[in-house]
Amino acid sequence: MSRKKFIEDKLKTLGAEVGDIIQIIKNKDASEGVLMPHHEFSDEDTITIKLKNGYNIGIAIDQNTEIKLIKKHKETTKEAKTIPHDSKKPTVSIIGTGGTIACYVDYRTGAVHPATNAQELAFSVPEIFDICNVKAHVAFQMFSENLEVSHWKILAKEVAKELNGGSHGVVIPHGTDTLGYTAAALSFILKNLSGPVVLVGAQRSSDRPSSDAAQNLIAAVTVAAKSDIGEVVVVMHGETSDTYTTIHRGTKVRKFHTSRRDAFKTVNEVPLGKIENGKIKVDGKYRKKSSGKVIVDDKMEEDVGIVYSYPGLKPEDIPNKKGIVFVGTGLGHAPEKVFPRIKQLIKDGTAIVMTSQCIFGRINMRVYSAGRDLIKAGVISGEDMLPETAFVKLMWALAHEKNRDEIEKLMTTNIAGEISERTRSDAFL
């Protein structure tokens, strides 16, 4: 009999279901908590329970482990929960978009659901009601790898509406896959921010023992409610343990790990700050919130692509588009075999921006003669921008300027913190 079957049978015999309070006694240690649904990431022989302090723990079950049913889960009454209101607290708008962070566990059925309405979204982490008044709604429910320019525009309009409607800040729970792209896009589209716009995600859903969903959302709400930041920022787990959460600038952050909770890192800058024990500590320079109305400037040219360089890259591997972010090697190089193609594309009106596979550091095409040839051909320096940020910015720049020199000027001028004036020696791995 498999371990999984063994556990299932044992729970069945006890009449214990997901949501009930059980006690597990192993090696004379007793742990009590709410029985959580089995997650595909958990080991087969493990039962996960949510302790009274809110932590989830996984306990490996063997023949000698004793399990007791303490209390059956009570059906919650059918009356709809209402979000509490306290006129002394600031109001934060939460705009749901989907992703792991928006998933919550229905203890009655054990299923993991995306929050499809405002109540579910807000009540997924009820601790936020202690911090602020919550105005929640769901904009869309998507895996973030499917988001496109049209979604950024919807979000930008909703953010402006919320801030212009009196909210102190906005929190956007978002899938982590393209969270960096959306943060960069909103940074260029939204002008004159009258409050913090905080994107937040989770690497592990709330049914997993090590979920970062609650900590990240609480920290994001704290920044939106209590800081005077007038920028788009990303708030995510700071390190492997639960000590703090980091505030990243939206144009300078990327996801650097497929599964770790501290996957997001600021590149070529130090992070803006952190949230530790409920307190915000800001280190970096940031734009303070403005007093006027938020403006949405969402013209974007969608015919832009990213081309990654590699040994053997052929001219025909660079497509015809209005804009191309080339992810070159080193200081901003490309194989000489594609130079004629690059020259022709630029001649025909394509804007080509050079960034680097190194990710860290700054483009400098003046060091070697081949780089100088690229400058002569009209390739625009991506400075110390992330390729992802340069991609989003190029969409925005092409919709705002038609002339090549004006596009270059826009691309090489700092607009939303995407270009650092000088390279910091302490901003590396």
Next chain:
Amino acid sequence: MSRKKFIEDKLKTLGAEVGDIIQIIKNKDASEGVLMPHHEFSDEDTITIKLKNGYNIGIAIDQNTEIKLIKKHKETTKEAKTIPHDSKKPTVSIIGTGGTIACYVDYRTGAVHPATNAQELAFSVPEIFDICNVKAHVAFQMFSENLEVSHWKILAKEVAKELNGGSHGVVIPHGTDTLGYTAAALSFILKNLSGPVVLVGAQRSSDRPSSDAAQNLIAAVTVAAKSDIGEVVVVMHGETSDTYTTIHRGTKVRKFHTSRRDAFKTVNEVPLGKIENGKIKVDGKYRKKSSGKVIVDDKMEEDVGIVYSYPGLKPEDIPNKKGIVFVGTGLGHAPEKVFPRIKQLIKDGTAIVMTSQCIFGRINMRVYSAGRDLIKAGVISGEDMLPETAFVKLMWALAHEKNRDEIEKLMTTNIAGEISERTRSDAFL
């Protein structure tokens, strides 16, 4: 008058030329050394001299700085330098390929030259003669962004010839831009290595005060002469100061910074070891050198490309090729709009391998339903491989197997240390 002109005039008046020994007295401090050529990275008002201990220092010159000519540079006699030989020392073969590390300063003319013959290459850092006998030759002189499969094949054959000819190890000075790609390629092409194969580069050429060329080359030669490693490794500066040099596995390393000397980092593993004070310290597990002959297995399918995913990626952005390494988001995702294209390509015989923009962590397409659809379509997991390594390995795998399932088996089986059995929690930024 510009600072540069001021310094040039001052040196001219003294009759001091590059290569001469001069003394600079500033704020009562006197520094003596060989006058180095002006480098475009140096500040305009700076003179660089090479001190007796080998270090280069830059000194800002102002009106109150005194400069004295101590000794004119003697023309070296025309007789060719001969590389010393000591039968008690191991022999290391150095195969030049170009790049910043191969550049040396001709003190007579002041020009920075690539080493185009064996003597120049070996004598660029004469300290290596204390470590071993040196057998040097130049394979080709290229900026590394222009290297292709054909160059990897030339190098592999030359490495095998040197090791099979009795050399203890081989050192390959190489441009840093695609050093990681070449290291990965040689890792798959070379079998049964009877000695260490060490790729080494420099981020700053030897005419710059902060050059890493000498330290890196000395460390690389040390590993080639004294270690029992039977793998392709990369040896580069370990951190910002000059304390140590790191040994990276060839399939697990990438360049992470456009200009820093410690730009190379091992991904999803800890580095194999370090060289500190001339001593090799190995931490990681490595393959020991074999006793037989080195085999060159250099069949490579060149019709392979890298496609980087981004919001708005269109089906036509994925080209027709025999092999594609898809650099997806998160755990290995792609926009659903390109799923039909991916399915069609695989049906038509294209091998598609999934890797992640996160760079760190492992692909897991089983977590979300969209990922499971990709598995069902036949997308191959890149496991925890670097996109660059997966690209090189796919070239190699496609030339060795024709059947899809066999290709998948090759791609997901560890061959040259490119796939780690489990993800280490200490192998992150």
